[in-house]
Amino acid sequence: MVIKQPQLEKKYSTDKNGRYGIFGGRYVPETLMHAVLELEQGFKEAMDDPLFLNDYQRILHEYSGRPTPVTFCKRLSNQIGGARIFLKREDLNHTGAHKINNAVGQALLARRMGKKKIIAETGAGQHGVASATVAAYLGMPCKVFMGAVDVKRQSLNVFRMKLLGAEVVPVHSGNGTLKDAVNEVLRYWAANVEDTAYIDGSVVGPHPYPMIVRDFQRIIGDEARTQMIDKLGRLPDAAFACVGGGSNAMGLFTAFINDPVQLFGAEAGGIGIDTDAHAATLTKGSIGIVHGMKTYLLQDRNGQITEPYSISAGLDYPGIGPEHAYLCQSRRVTYEAITDDEAVDALIKLSKLEGILPALESAHGLALAMKKAKAMKPDQNILVCLSGRGDKDVHTILHVMDEKNGGDHR
Amino acid sequence: MTDRMREYITKDKGMLFIPFITAGDPDNESTIQIALMLQSVGANALELGIPYSDPLADGPVIQQASKRALSHGETLLDAMTLVKTMRRQGLKIPVIIFTYANVLLQFGVDVFFQQAKTVGVDGLLVPDLPYEESRLLADSCLKKDMSLISLVAPTTSKHRLSMICREAQGFIYCVSSLGVTGVRKKFHPDVFPFLRRVKKVCQIPIAVGFGISSFEQVEKLENNADGFIVGSAIVSLIGQCTKQLNDPATRSGAVDQIRRQICEKLMAPVN
Structure with a gap:
């Protein structure tokens, strides 16, 4: 069952540098440019592939219980x-929570692009749990970056992620919260970009992430x-x-x-x-x-x-x-x-x-x-x-x- | 390009030494003294970092420096004032302001260029502005005779490399390893083929940065680059003696100690 998604009107899609009006773009160091360009290409190809979309929808149905009422x-x-x-x-x-929709999509995309490991950031732990869950389901190693303060505040979700087989990396830089976890996951990605996919948890970050997360x-x-x-x-x-x-x-x-x-x-x-x-x-x-x-x-x-x-x-x-x-x-x-x-x-x-x-x-x-x-x-x-x-x-x-x-x- | 850049950043001076320090780390007076000391040990330009709360391209050492400078509220304006004082006290080498895009945006790009020119800034490096996002800034730089320094990485494609090099100004900053700034034992395995690729398409001097902390590393780069940038290795020396630097009574001794360690680690042995 493949549902072809309706096209968005042009004014609501991005330009070639990922801008929504004056917003968006790709403000990342040159060390990450290859990765975001490669991801954009990989995403376009995946979304044109009926087998990929079928996998995404099948897993959300069989594993996550969609459609939700x-x-x-x-x-x-x-x-x-x-x-x-x-x-x-x-x-x-x-x-x-809804976080699983995106985690399934991006993890499948990572696998399709030949990446061996996945990394994610998390604040409260919901996206971390969703990523760890999908990583376990697909058999991929997963590291979740989480601010050190949040690790303390959300100890139950930290335990859940570990139970699911993920490694939780406490982030001590900055204030030890979500914004620092995002910085750290991007830093780690820049250093390990050759075999690692970053699963962004929200419609934020450099293009193409806001588009990818929205579409998933x-x-x-x-x-x-x-x-x-x-x-x-x-x-x-x-x-x-x-x-x-x-x-x-x-x-x-x-x-x-x-x-x-x-x-x-x-x-x-x-x-x-x-x-x-x-x-x-x-x-x-x-x-x-x-x-x-x-x-x-x-x-x-x-x-x-x-x-x-x-x-x-x-x-x-x-x-x-x-x-x-x-x-x-x-x-x-x-x-x-x-x-x-x-x-x-x-x-x-x-x-x-x-x-x-x-x-x-x-x-x-x-x-x-x-x-x-x-x-x-x-x-x-x-x-x-x-x-x-x-x-x-x-x-x-x-x-x-x-x-x-x-x-x-x- | 400013006259200073033309004079100091050339291909015929041996390996160009370009140190990085953070403005206001640990305080403004120390930054001035360290800058002058770096000139005296042979720096060909100074990269002056503006502290930022979210330094995406930096490893832990420079993050800490940013934190130290922000703890007493260092701003881009303070850094410009520092440059003015450094010039008055005899700093002749080019100064390149290293700042994340948001700090520059909030300061105001036009205001920045006006003031930068007046105080004696020669170039600008914005690590989170890749080629696609930097065109406006590049134009402003050219108008003010300043250089917008571009970064290239081992993962930069051939197509991007020639696109970036065609419009690069001052020198081209080659990132030796993937990831963030910081001291490393090893370069990216492809670093030498990468530098040769850059050299082929690039007219201006090429300098290598990220992870450089020893003379042995510099020696290895000599045939493939015109210069090298040292950040974390120097900043961590500063981080080790913040107490002595903060105290006017022990400051010059601390700067001297940093000088000795830089010479020991990074300069060619005398014999």
Whole structure:
């Protein structure tokens, strides 16, 4: 079964240097240019190969359980009293999040290009777990670079990756967080480019990564679009996703980009966008260059990258995918910040009203959707990408509720 | 190209010695003293690194230097002021500013060129701007008579090599090994065929960098290159005596100690 993906309108595809408007590009040292050019060529060839696409879709079906369903949230919608809310259930994927879609695609691509080993970066550990999982499935050795601070914060995911046979490399440079893990994985790749493939976890980094990750994630939106039309006989009125680097959002938005569907991205507002503790790149950042791309980022006036904050480790990134920067500037997508508190409230509501515990990342998208749904009519429909499940976040939530309610978890 | 570049960066001077240090590591006064010392031991140009929070092309030694300089808030503007002072104190060799693209972008490219010219900067090297992303900067450089230094690597294809070399300015920076800056025992196995490939298509001097820390390595390169760049090996010497450098009372002694170690490791034995 091969689904030919619809072509994007020209204004939404990249130029030959991988730019989305003024954003994107390939800001990497010459030592990496061969690798990114080779990857671009390898990706083009793979996407024209029906056998490759068939493998990708077959594995996502047989191994990850795709297609994931769309769930109507009856009780939640009733309580909010506005538009009807539907969830695209990426949380039901193998390993618990959308990250596996991309990891399968890129690992298959690595194998097709004759690379023997794979490397990946991870912040909270979700992309690291997805990469380690696919590496085990395909029998390839895998190293996951993770900031030393994150290794401590996310010890369970570190253990999971090790259990899956991956080596976890703690990164001590910089602040020991995700941005430093990205630097380190690119450094390692530059030194080992001859036999090693780098699996980028989000729509960030030098061209062609933002394009590759989007194209391996667009299965989310392509499925959801068909599912919504099957259910409702028409398109949703609006679609929502959370945005850190922005891979689940690009995966959802791409299918609707030429449709009359309003698109919303929820950034991490942390403690609040008037404080320094947030990761609201588009709301509060400025244009710059980091990790091989030109995009919006959080930086000081001398161009030093600053450390973001969010309760959700997966949104805790100082940059954002260049295509999001472009979609924001061209106003095709509206981006708004959601605070830690709003996200936690949405998480609790969805758990209590629908029996679905979302990841804290996904709860940001949901919180924004709930805000907008209120102002909409009951015959309108909105779709939210529930990018992952919240099992990984129970410790964080427990801690928050302890602080707020003095141990009352009701 | 500036007169200084024309005078100092030529093919007939034996192996050109191009040291790299980070501006403000560990403090501004030390950077000035070290620069003058490097000139006195025969440096043909100085690569002055601007500290950056996310130095993608650098190994741990230069990352640490960046951290030391950033800890007291060193900026590109500070580095320019340093160059001005170095010139006043007798620095004659060309100075090449080594900076990541974002720092330059936030400073403002036009402002940079204006000020760089005034303080006596001769060239610019932006490690995360490959050929495709550097055309605008190259034009600005030419207009200001400055040189945009290009990097080539053993993995650079034949087609890219001739494209890059055709427009290269000043000297061409050949990366000896894959990966990041830092001291290494071995070069990339293809380094000599690579240097010969570069030499064939390149008119301007070629200098080899990444991983050079000993005279023996320099000797091996002699027939295939016009110069060599030493970064991490010098920066780690600086890193070993930051305390003495920070203290005005012990600074000149520390600079002298670094001088002796550089001469011992990198210069031809006297006998």
